[in-house]
Amino acid sequence: MATCTKVNAEVEEKDDPGAAPYGNFINYYTFNPPENRLSLIPATLLQDLGYKDGHQNTLILDVGCNSGELSVAFYKHLVPVSEEVSDRRKVNILGFDLDEILIERAQQNNPLPSNITFIPLDITKDDDQLQDYLNQHGSSHFHLCLCLAVTMWVHLNHGDAGLLQLLSRLASISQHLLLEAQPWKCYRSAARRLRKLGRSDFDHFKSLKIRGDVAEQAREHLERHCGMEVIQSFGSTTWDRKLLLFKGR
Numbered sequence: 001m002a003t004c005t006k007v008n009a010e011v012e013e014k015d016d017p018g019a020a021p022y023g024n025f026i027n028y029y030t031f032n033p034p035e036n037r038l039s040l041i042p043a044t045l046l047q048d049l050g051y052k053d054g055h056q057n058t059l060i061l062d063v064g065c066n067s068g069e070l071s072v073a074f075y076k077h078l079v080p081v082s083e084e085v086s087d088r089r090k091v092n093i094l095g096f097d098l099d100e101i102l103i104e105r106a107q108q109n110n111p112l113p114s115n116i117t118f119i120p121l122d123i124t125k126d127d128d129q130l131q132d133y134l135n136q137h138g139s140s141h142f143h144l145c146l147c148l149a150v151t152m153w154v155h156l157n158h159g160d161a162g163l164l165q166l167l168s169r170l171a172s173i174s175q176h177l178l179l180e181a182q183p184w185k186c187y188r189s190a191a192r193r194l195r196k197l198g199r200s201d202f203d204h205f206k207s208l209k210i211r212g213d214v215a216e217q218a219r220e221h222l223e224r225h226c227g228m229e230v231i232q233s234f235g236s237t238t239w240d241r242k243l244l245l246f247k248g249r
């Protein structure tokens with residue numbers, strides 16, 4: 001319990017979470033630094049998934065990348081600076097977020113613009129940009145998709161159907177999916193924060209049928225309806241959230 005509540009307390013002090021109804025906190029990485037997740041993910045992940053030896057081009061998608069710090073740190077974690085330039089060219093990340101200001105910051109601070117691209121995009125809207133990116137890179141899918149700390153925001157703002165559509169869409173364009181779903185206690189905290197600010201509740205909070213163990217229900221959907229299966233669990237983050245790796249069957 002402590003982790004989520006602590007974070008929420010910090011958020012309440014540092015900025016106005018009511019102004020971040022999509023989880024688009026302006027200083028997210030000051031209270032959840034990339035290391036919190038990266039310490040659980042092996043630096044050999046791409047080799048482990050069979051992507052580095054002779055693979056032409058490895059494409060990674062970072063869903064809801066906020067200001068891009070985790071995308072950059074993830075890239076550096078998996079592709080060490082010491083590697084040959086030709087190897088670096090083979091791994092590309094596309095990070096996107098619905099918040100254009102966060103994406104501008106990500107673009108301005110991007111240390112590897114030939115490998116990492118940031119674009120503004122709302123995943124709940126039909127958009128050709130992901131397909132365009134895949135076409136440009138001559139691939140029919142992303143090899144690895146990161147969906148970290150995003151599911152709750154799509155769920156609260158777009159309901160059960162929105163959450164399931166998000167998972168289905170990501171499964172349809174990814175070979176592997178690394179998922180960190182926020183647990184139910186975070187939903188309650190997010191809704192409480194909004195109420196405390198005198199704003200109306202998230203549109204869907206009270207009517208959600210997917211509640212309780214959200215990560216488990218996300219897993220069931222991916223396995224039963226999207227042709228994916230869990231191949232690894234990287235344990236739980238310091239915020240008590242599971243990091244699950246799925247693979248398309």
Ligand SMILES: C[S@@+](CC[C@H](N)C(=O)[O-])C[C@H]1O[C@@H](n2cnc3c(N)ncnc32)[C@H](O)[C@@H]1O
Pocket residue numbers: 022023024025028063064065066067070096097098099102121122123124147148149150153154
């Ligand atoms: C809590 S932050 C997590 C950032 C990052 N994924 C991480 O784990 O470090 C959630 C991010 O998801 C973004 N987001 C929420 N709904 C989205 C949507 N429909 N499309 C794209 N981004 C979205 C928010 O703007 C926010 O930056």
